[in-house]
Each structure stands twice: as structure tokens, then as C-alpha cells.
Amino acid sequence: MVLKELISLWHDDSAxxxxxKEFDNMLILAKEMFQMVSSEISEGKISESIGPALRxxxxxxxxxxxxxxxxxxxxxxxxxTGDLVFCMQLxxxxxxxxxxxxxxxxxxxxxxxxxxxxxxxxxxxxxxxxKNKMLIWFDQTKRAFDRADRDLAIATREEAYxxxxxxxxxxxxxxxxxxxxxxxxVAMLIRFFKRITAHLGNICxxxxxxxxxxDYFTKPDGSLGSDED
Numbered sequence: 640m641v642l643k644e645l646i647s648l649w650h651d652d653s654a655x656x657x658x659x660k661e662f663d664n665m666l667i668l669a670k671e672m673f674q675m676v677s678s679e680i681s682e683g684k685i686s687e688s689i690g691p692a693l694r695x696x697x698x699x700x701x702x703x704x705x706x707x708x709x710x711x712x713x714x715x716x717x718x719x720t721g722d723l724v725f726c727m728q729l730x731x732x733x734x735x736x737x738x739x740x741x742x743x744x745x746x747x748x749x750x751x752x753x754x755x756x757x758x759x760x761x762x763x764x765x766x767x768x769x770k771n772k773m774l775i776w777f778d779q780t781k782r783a784f785d786r787a788d789r790d791l792a793i794a795t796r797e798e799a800y801x802x803x804x805x806x807x808x809x810x811x812x813x814x815x816x817x818x819x820x821x822x823x824x825v826a827m828l829i830r831f832f833k834r835i836t837a838h839l840g841n842i843c844x845x846x847x848x849x850x851x852x853x854d855y856f857t858k859p860d861g862s863l864g865s866d867e868d
Contacts, residue, residue, distance in 0.1 A: 654714050654717075654718065655714065655722060655725070655726075657710070658707055658710050658711060658714065658726075658729065659729075661703050661706055661707050661710070662703075662707060662729060662732065662733060662736070663781070663784075663785065664703055665700055665703045665704065665707075665733060665736040665737070666736055666777070666780070666781045666784070666842075667781070668696050668699060668700045668703070668736075668740070669700065669736050669739040669740055669743075669777070670774075670777040670778075670781070671696060672693055672696050672697065672700075672739070672740050672743040672744075673739065673743050673770075673773065673774065673777060673835065674774065675689045675692060675693060675743070675747075676689070676693070676743050676746040676747050676750070677770045677771075677774060679746075679747065679750045679754075680746075680750065680757070680766055680767070680770050680828075681767060681770075683750075683754060683755065683756075683757035683758035683763070684750065684754035684755055684757075685747060685750050685751045685754055689747065690747060693743060693744055693747055694744070696740065697740045697741070697743075697744060700736065700737055700740040701737060701740075703733075704733040704734070704736070704737045707729065707730065707733050708730055708733070711726035711729060711730055712726075714726060728845060732841070732842055732845055735838040735839075735841045735842050736838070736842070738834070738838050739835050739838050739839070742831045742834050742835050742838075743835075745827075745831050746828060746831050749824050749827050749828050749831070750828075752824055753821045753824040753825075756821050757821065757825075760821055760825060762809070762813070762825055765809065766825070766828065766829075769802070769805075769806075769829070769832050770832070772798075772802065773802075773832065773835060773836060773839075776795055776798065776799060776802075776836065776839050777839065779791055779794075779795040780792075780795055780839045780842050780843055783795060783843055783846050784842060784843075784845065784846060787846055788846065789846055789847055792843040792844070792846035792847050793843075793847055795839070795840070795843050796840045796843040796844060796847070799836045799837070799839055799840035799843070800840065802832075802833075802836050803833050803836055803837055803840075806829050806830065806832055806833035806836070807833070809826075809829050810826045810829050810830060813825060813826045813829075
């Protein structure tokens with residue numbers, strides 16, 4: 640059983656509807672945080688106002704995660720175990736959204752160490768292309784989840800998987816050839832890109848996979864993979 644059955648309750652007068660909306664808010668907050676650090680990447684330097692704003696949104700993201708856990712347990716206690724699988728699945732997804740917030744803070748920290756140098760790095764155009772694609776995947780992931788759009792979820796997960804492989808290629812190229820002027824900082828930045836992309840992909844799998852295969856997906860070669868591959 641996949642999340643599609645649960646999402647059908649989204650607009651119903653159901654106790655689960657509010658919990659779903661809370662997770663939707665987590666996705667919105669996570670994207671807002673990535674938009675903030677994206678602007679810093681484009682500028683090649685940090686903004687004094689973004690650091691505090693990131694921390695504030697991260698606190699809100701963490702509160703939403705705890706609220707979803709609490710509300711899910713309350714729902715099961717009051718309504719019984721009929722929605723147990725759905726609530727377990729949703730609680731698992733909150734970790735993906737929460738981790739994105741942490742990685743956005745990490746990106747902000749990295750940029751603070753190499754600001755003023757990033758724009759001149761040979762790999763800078765690739766970083767811009769990567770973060771622009773990821774902003775699109777934030778929207779696609781949310782849309783796939785909200786609408787239980789299986790085709791969009793599969794397409795986004797496939798794109799995310801290829802992006803993860805490209806991140807690995809870039810990191811190993813930096814390590815092997817010492818490309819760029821800020822190889823360590825840029826390599827760390829790309830690794831956080833990969834982790835954010837992987838967590839978006841995990842959320843997409845909830846639309847397609849049953850709970851025992853959550854975070855797993857069908858790779859382009861037809862085999863079953865995860866973000867650890």
C-alpha cells in the first residue's frame with residue numbers, strides 16, 4: 640500500500656488532514672531555506688540577514704516535525720491502529736524534510752568560509768546549474784506528494800538519482816585533479832547538494848513504494864536502488 644490512499648484524505652474532513660498540511664508546510668519551509676542559500680551561492684557570498692533567518696526557519700521546521708509525531712501518536716491512540724502504517728510512513732518522511740533544513744545551514748556555513756572566491760571558481764557555473772535544477776525538484780516533489788502523482792514522482796526520482804551520480808562525479812574529479820581554487824569547500828557543497836536531492840527523492844518514493852520499500856526506487860536499469868547506492 641502506498642501513500643496515495645492516505646493523500647485521498649487530504650481534502651476530507653479527517654483528523655489526518657491537518658497532519659498532512661503540517662508536512663506540506665515542512666516542504667514549503669525546506670524550499671524557502673534552500674532558496675535563501677541559493678541566493679548566496681549565486682552572489683558568491685553570505686548575507687548577514689540570512690543566517691538568523693535560516694535558524695528561525697529551522698526551529699520552525701523542527702517544531703513541525705515534533706508536532707507531526709505527536710499528532711500521529713494521538714491519532715493512533717484515539718482512532719486505533721487502522722491508520723498506523725500511514726502515520727509511520729509520514730513520520731519517516733518528516734526526517735527527510737528536517738534534514739534538508741540542516742543541510743541548508745551547512746551550505747550557509749561553507750559559503751561563509753569561501754565567500755568572495757566562489758564566483759571565480761571554474762566549477763561555479765556547474766554549481767549554479769545544479770542549484771537551479773534542485774529548486775525545480777522542490778516544486779515537483781511537493782506537487783507529486785500533494786497530488787499523489789505517480790508519474791511525476793517517478794520522473795523526479797529518476798532525475799534526482801542521475802543528479803546524485805553527477806554530484807559524486809564532480810566530487811571525485813575535484814579530489815583526483817585538484818580542480819578549482821576551493822576544492823575542499825566546493826566538494827563539501829556538492830555533497831550537501833547530493834544529500835538534499837536524495838531526501839527529495841525519498842519523499843517522492845512515498846508516492847510510489849509501499850512502506851517496506853520507502854526510500855527505495857527503481858533505477859534506470861530496472862534494479863532496486865536507494866540513495867546510498
